[in-house]
Amino acid sequence: MFFIAYLVHELSRRRARTLTALACIAIATGLVISVTAIGDGVNATQSKVLTPLSAIGADLIVTREADPNNPHGSTEVLQQNAEAVKTDLAQLGKPGDHFTRDFFLPGTQLTMPTATAQQIAGEAGATASSAALAMTITHQEGTVPKIVATFQTGGQTINIDQAIAPMTQAEINATNACIAALNGSPLAPPPGSPPGKTGTAPPTPDQINTCLPERFRRFRATIVTPQQTITQVLNPPQTDIKSNSLSVLGIDTVNTPGPLSVAQISSGRFFSADPGAAAKEAVLSEAYATHHQLTLGSSVAYNGQSFSVVGTARSVIGVQSADVFLSLPALQKLASQDGNANVIFIRLRQGSDLDAAIHRIEAAYPGFRVTSNRDLANRISGSVAQAGSLAQKGSRLLALIVFVVTVLFVSILSWAGVHSRTRELGTLRAIGWSRLLLVRQVLSESLALSLLGAVFGSALGLVAARALQAWLPPLTASLATASTDSGQFGLGNLAPAIGSTATLRIEVIPNTDLVLAAMALAIAAGVIAGVIGTLLTARVQPIQAVQRLT
Amino acid sequence: MSEMVYELSAVSRTYRTGSALIEAVKSVDLAIDGPGLVVIQGRSGSGKSTLLQMMGGLDRPDSGEIRFQGNDLARLREGKLTQLRRLAFGFVFQAFNLIPTLSAAENVEAAAAPTGGGSSERRRLIARLLDEVGLTSRARHLPSRLSGGEQQRVAIARALVNNPSVLLADEPTGNLDSRTSAEIISLLSRLSAERDLTVVVVTHDPAVAAQATRRLAMEDGHLAEIPFTSPLAGEVGFPSPLAGEGDPAA
Ligand SMILES: Nc1ncnc2c1ncn2[C@@H]1O[C@H](COP(=O)(O)OP(=O)(O)OP(=O)(O)O)[C@@H](O)[C@H]1O
Ligand SMILES: [Mg+2]
Numbered sequence: 001m002f003f004i005a006y007l008v009h010e011l012s013r014r015r016a017r018t019l020t021a022l023a024c025i026a027i028a029t030g031l032v033i034s035v036t037a038i039g040d041g042v043n044a045t046q047s048k049v050l051t052p053l054s055a056i057g058a059d060l061i062v063t064r065e066a067d068p069n070n071p072h073g074s075t076e077v078l079q080q081n082a083e084a085v086k087t088d089l090a091q092l093g094k095p096g097d098h099f100t101r102d103f104f105l106p107g108t109q110l111t112m113p114t115a116t117a118q119q120i121a122g123e124a125g126a127t128a129s130s131a132a133l134a135m136t137i138t139h140q141e142g143t144v145p146k147i148v149a150t151f152q153t154g155g156q157t158i159n160i161d162q163a164i165a166p167m168t169q170a171e172i173n174a175t176n177a178c179i180a181a182l183n184g185s186p187l188a189p190p191p192g193s194p195p196g197k198t199g200t201a202p203p204t205p206d207q208i209n210t211c212l213p214e215r216f217r218r219f220r221a222t223i224v225t226p227q228q229t230i231t232q233v234l235n236p237p238q239t240d241i242k243s244n245s246l247s248v249l250g251i252d253t254v255n256t257p258g259p260l261s262v263a264q265i266s267s268g269r270f271f272s273a274d275p276g277a278a279a280k281e282a283v284l285s286e287a288y289a290t291h292h293q294l295t296l297g298s299s300v301a302y303n304g305q306s307f308s309v310v311g312t313a314r315s316v317i318g319v320q321s322a323d324v325f326l327s328l329p330a331l332q333k334l335a336s337q338d339g340n341a342n343v344i345f346i347r348l349r350q351g352s353d354l355d356a357a358i359h360r361i362e363a364a365y366p367g368f369r370v371t372s373n374r375d376l377a378n379r380i381s382g383s384v385a386q387a388g389s390l391a392q393k394g395s396r397l398l399a400l401i402v403f404v405v406t407v408l409f410v411s412i413l414s415w416a417g418v419h420s421r422t423r424e425l426g427t428l429r430a431i432g433w434s435r436l437l438l439v440r441q442v443l444s445e446s447l448a449l450s451l452l453g454a455v456f457g458s459a460l461g462l463v464a465a466r467a468l469q470a471w472l473p474p475l476t477a478s479l480a481t482a483s484t485d486s487g488q489f490g491l492g493n494l495a496p497a498i499g500s501t502a503t504l505r506i507e508v509i510p511n512t513d514l515v516l517a518a519m520a521l522a523i524a525a526g527v528i529a530g531v532i533g534t535l536l537t538a539r540v541q542p543i544q545a546v547q548r549l550t
Numbered sequence: 551m552s553e554m555v556y557e558l559s560a561v562s563r564t565y566r567t568g569s570a571l572i573e574a575v576k577s578v579d580l581a582i583d584g585p586g587l588v589v590i591q592g593r594s595g596s597g598k599s600t601l602l603q604m605m606g607g608l609d610r611p612d613s614g615e616i617r618f619q620g621n622d623l624a625r626l627r628e629g630k631l632t633q634l635r636r637l638a639f640g641f642v643f644q645a646f647n648l649i650p651t652l653s654a655a656e657n658v659e660a661a662a663a664p665t666g667g668g669s670s671e672r673r674r675l676i677a678r679l680l681d682e683v684g685l686t687s688r689a690r691h692l693p694s695r696l697s698g699g700e701q702q703r704v705a706i707a708r709a710l711v712n713n714p715s716v717l718l719a720d721e722p723t724g725n726l727d728s729r730t731s732a733e734i735i736s737l738l739s740r741l742s743a744e745r746d747l748t749v750v751v752v753t754h755d756p757a758v759a760a761q762a763t764r765r766l767a768m769e770d771g772h773l774a775e776i777p778f779t780s781p782l783a784g785e786v787g788f789p790s791p792l793a794g795e796g797d798p799a800a
Contacts, residue, residue, distance in 0.1 A: 002663035006652065013651040013692075427647040430608050431661045431708065432636020434629065542608040542635065545647055546599070546720065 007445055021413045022453050025522050028406035029457020032399045032518040034464040037510040039395025045504050049477045050377040052318025058257035061371040062120050062344040064110040095144050102302040103138040104335035111340035120344055123364050124357040127349050130252035131341035132259055133331050140243045154227035171213050178211035249322035250331025253278040257345045260313055260325050268296040268311030271327060278327040282307035285315055288323035302334055317477050318376040380477055407525045414446055414533035426544030435538055442537045443530040450526020454519035469508040476503050555748045556582040561614035563600050574600040576771035585746045587739050589759050592768030598752040599720050606718040607635045636664055640709025642719035646701040648693040654704045655689040662711045679707040699730035717749045735761055
């Protein structure tokens with residue numbers, strides 16, 4: 001086809017002009033792609049951070065607060081919870097034996113029966129919900145302590161003051177007789193009796209005592225309490241026990257939303273679909289797995305119960321994470337929390353009123369706390385909080401400026417190109433080309449240029465985006481955890497292994513829509529430039545084939 | 551008389567440059583009744599080119615009529631005029647006016663392409679035309695690699711590709727040396743004879759005039775016939791346009 005051959009020759013044989021226009025369009029396209037991708041990336045990172053619950057597909061999270069002022073029995077529940085922690089150290093083994101032991105602490109997030117969780121979800125008007133159990137495991141390891149101490153008791157002197165029955169006449173007589181025998185004076189001489197013999201020594205009191213009835217003699221003895229050894233359990237035991245804590249979340253492995261979404265899995269897989277198999281599996285947070293050098297296929301054990309590691313997971317800032325994820329039934333059993341949970345994840349019907357749902361729950365279930373994206377977003381600070389929409393707007397503006405400059409530049413190129421070809425175009429008119437044909441030719445040159453520029457530019461943009469991805473500094477996000485909110489759902493005190501500041505890589509991966517949009521802009525620039533050139537082309541007269549350029 | 555190729559009556563063309571008015575062609579009457587090599591001579595600025603351009607449909611007169619194949623080129627609408635330029639006229643320029651980015655063959659094709667038609671058939675026609683002007687070996691060369699004479703042959707092939715009835719050439723040898731000029735002139739003369747073509751050539755070249763079947767002289771916008779009986783234009787009543795260039799008959 002002649003017209004195409006002409007177009008190709010025109011572009012390939014006027015190399016300098018073609019390359020200039022091509023470079024201009026390609027650079028512009030690349031700039032639009034990479035700049036917009038950065039803006040979008042920053043914004044996406046921000047909105048992801050500011051809507052942490054969206055990452056797990058939840059709208060609301062419900063927890064139960066430990067509030068001593070709350071009359072609804074939270075203290076009783078706390079006590080109940082505390083029961084779970086009581087451990088009989090005697091069960092650990094004989095003193096001196098090595099032991100490991102995991103204690104399960106529910107922290108300040110009070111547990112509730114999973115049935116309550118379901119009722120709350122129903123009250124909120126949830127389309128989907130799940131309950132999870134967040135606990136802290138305190139792992140202790142060491143030598144079984146000598147958990148007893150010995151006390152000596154007894155040895156005290158006891159004084160007894162008691163009225164003793166008076167002697168009977170018979171006893172008096174007997175006593176007198178005895179004393180008389182000892183050559184002593186009688187206690188009470190019988191009337192009319194002759195004075196006793198004088199000159200003999202009187203009997204000693206001890207001798208007299210032996211004459212007293214048995215009853216009087218015994219009570220004069222000193223009473224000494226018996227000595228006794230008492231063993232008592234020490235609290236707390238003084239030991240060499242090493243203790244460390246980790247957070248664990250028992251999650252519903254079947255229903256969503258929950259604190260661990262499939263999307264967060266960074267290696268390995270999510271829990272098995274079969275609850276029986278899932279009960280023997282564990283997913284670890286990336287940080288925990290790395291720190292403890294645990295890999296897929298490793299296993300973790302708590303109180304002798306072993307779980308195989310099937311996956312590792314990224315954490316979403318703002319969403320409660322844990323070092324270890326287990327299935328809810330498995331953790332309930334381990335922690336003696338059968339049928340209990342302490343976090344409810346709720347997804348509402350699309351377009352339903354969030355505030356109304358929060359209000360309904362809080363009204364119907366006092367002592368329960370409802371957390372939404374809004375609450376979490378208000379507590380997030382750091383570079384990401386400022387960057388987002390501004391970056392996106394800025395990048396859009398920059399892209400627009402790039403586009404306008406490109407249109408101007410390629411329009412000037414196009415105009416100059418047509419102008420310098422006036423004689424050639426006039427010649428074509430002179431040899432019988434219609435105005436339409438000539439315009440079509442010049443316009444298709446512009447279009448072909450912009451199409452080529454768009455293709456090269458897209459490649460350039462993708463490469464640039466990749467380079468920028470590596471070069472851009474990461475954003476930071478911090479989640480404020482007020483001390484009064486210690487139990488609030490979030491990265492609170494229940495996630496000791498996870499910091500509350502996260503650095504987030506900006507994803508500068510341009511999506512297909514963006515690339516197509518940038519290509520459309522490049523082509524639009526080509527069309528506009530082509531039309532500018534065309535306006536001039538349409539005015540070319542056949543006579544200009546023979547006129548000198550003015 | 552209905553067989554007339556051209557009938558010009560009272561054709562005038564005035565250029566307006568700023569406040570100045572230049573009457574380049576003044577009420578020219580001309581009739582061309584059939585094939586042949588018509589030569590228009592005259593001084594520089596006498597209006598030869600202006601007249602030829604109007605005859606070729608590149609420009610329109612301000613007044614008068616140019617009748618061609620039943621149409622008045624002065625009033626013909628643009629589309630029809632374009633069609634005539636494409637199919638009825640072949641134009642050869644002093645500066646050759648080839649498209650610099652197209653090869654010799656492609657330059658010829660540039661004139662043929664707007665008419666449509668099968669491309670293989672067209673290609674054969676182009677090959678034959680290039681052969682006819684003696685350029686078979688140069689078909690793929692760009693104009694910049696061709697000599698002036700070769701370029702003008704390409705231009706002539708291009709002018710002929712749609713099999714026109716008229717070939718208009720404005721000083722086709724103006725940029726060529728005398729030997730090459732002679733070749734071009736004999737080519738034009740041969741074509742006019744072989745193809746029953748009306749060839750109108752504007753030239754200063756006495757060698758061209760010698761080959762003419764009819765000679766016209768342009769003088770200050772007026773056109774006059776130069777009778778064959780006299781080699782001198784001066785004999786028709788105004789100074790000879792060839793006076794300064796020597797008399798070929800002398
Ligand atoms: N486009 C134009 N605008 C203004 N004046 C013009 C234009 N074209 C030609 N003229 C003037 O018209 C007159 C005739 O010009 P034209 O080119 O027809 O002469 P010519 O006989 O072909 O001369 P040459 O032999 O030098 O080619 C000249 O005075 C010229 O300056
Ligand atoms: Mg001229």
